[in-house]
Amino acid sequence: MTNAIETKNLTKVYKNFTAVNSLNLEIPEKSIFGMLGPNGAGKTTTIKMLTCLIQPTSGKATVGGYDVQKNPDEVRRLLGMVPQQVSLYKDLTVMENSQLCADYYGINPNERDSRIEDLMELVDIKYARDKRISQLSGGQKQKASLVASLVHRPEILFLDEPTIGLDPTTKRTLWDLIRELNDNGHTIILCSHDMHEVDMLCDNVGIINTGNLVAYDTPQGLKDSLLESNKKEISDTLSQISSESNVTTSTKEDVENLSLRKMSFLLESNDQAIINALKSNESVKSIEIAHNGRVNLRVDYFDDNAINSVLNSVMSSNGVIKSISTEEPSLEDVFIKSTSEVNEDDRA
Numbered sequence: 001m002t003n004a005i006e007t008k009n010l011t012k013v014y015k016n017f018t019a020v021n022s023l024n025l026e027i028p029e030k031s032i033f034g035m036l037g038p039n040g041a042g043k044t045t046t047i048k049m050l051t052c053l054i055q056p057t058s059g060k061a062t063v064g065g066y067d068v069q070k071n072p073d074e075v076r077r078l079l080g081m082v083p084q085q086v087s088l089y090k091d092l093t094v095m096e097n098s099q100l101c102a103d104y105y106g107i108n109p110n111e112r113d114s115r116i117e118d119l120m121e122l123v124d125i126k127y128a129r130d131k132r133i134s135q136l137s138g139g140q141k142q143k144a145s146l147v148a149s150l151v152h153r154p155e156i157l158f159l160d161e162p163t164i165g166l167d168p169t170t171k172r173t174l175w176d177l178i179r180e181l182n183d184n185g186h187t188i189i190l191c192s193h194d195m196h197e198v199d200m201l202c203d204n205v206g207i208i209n210t211g212n213l214v215a216y217d218t219p220q221g222l223k224d225s226l227l228e229s230n231k232k233e234i235s236d237t238l239s240q241i242s243s244e245s246n247v248t249t250s251t252k253e254d255v256e257n258l259s260l261r262k263m264s265f266l267l268e269s270n271d272q273a274i275i276n277a278l279k280s281n282e283s284v285k286s287i288e289i290a291h292n293g294r295v296n297l298r299v300d301y302f303d304d305n306a307i308n309s310v311l312n313s314v315m316s317s318n319g320v321i322k323s324i325s326t327e328e329p330s331l332e333d334v335f336i337k338s339t340s341e342v343n344e345d346d347r348a
């Protein structure tokens, strides 16, 4: 698979502060890539280098095969950018702003307006085509910005916090649009603090912390690796504790609790036979029935068959499960873990 974007030791230093530190990144063509990182991590600086707005201090980046320093015009032609702060002309209308963009990219005037009309229809902003940007709401401005940035049909689209401040319905429309653009072959680079959005939309995710790429994988791969590293951490701590006689009972209990994973059921009825079967199941370490009737269990983290065995206990007592949930690590957990080890000197 070819890469839409490649960086090799890409670095940006402001005076003596390193904002992006030797970044090596590969973003496959026609994929959706999520860029995560805490405030000040270096995401915008990276995007600015990739979109030729600033020059790297050292290292290299190619976009669509073109070097950002040697061929900035070719790179600009390939990409579209929807920035965090909408950068359209406030006194011009939605239509006029898009026309200006189309003219900048030399789109044939005969084709220009029909392209814009189609895009306005796609993002549902046609009804405001003749309104000035200053008269639009936040969500409408975001949509107008999308139309203007898509008019030259960019192969690679950078979206910086595209759904921030949008209502849930408009957010969903934009998510659908992002998927649709991707289905049509556009590579999307999505910068977002919305973990659900990134988890749901992205093929790959990179987490940047103090200018360094600290994690890169599929969303599921990141969550799986956190589960593995949690298991290891708990098991190491438990074996350390069991060899130290002066550790208090409550500390032991705290760590042992960490080694339990939550699971919960809603059963058609909480027959005593089912509850007894669960209580006598060795994988079940605690059981509690909530006021809404939900059965909350804690099962052994390390027992790979725990969930299967719990399900068997319910089924063999003729229990009917209406809903079930287990607690798995979320992308937010991965983010917090990957960005928690910050060297304070790096943040200066």
Ligand SMILES: Nc1ncnc2c1ncn2[C@@H]1O[C@H](COP(=O)(O)OP(=O)(O)OP(=O)(O)O)[C@@H](O)[C@H]1O
Binding pocket: 014, 017, 019, 037, 038, 039, 040, 041, 042, 043, 044, 045, 046, 347
């Ligand atoms: N022109 C500049 N001069 C000096 N330092 C800068 C400049 N631009 C950015 N920085 C610093 O570089 C670091 C990275 O900033 P950047 O804007 O890339 O972060 P970010 O990850 O996009 O953050 P956010 O999520 O808050 O938008 C920050 O510490 C910032 O203060």
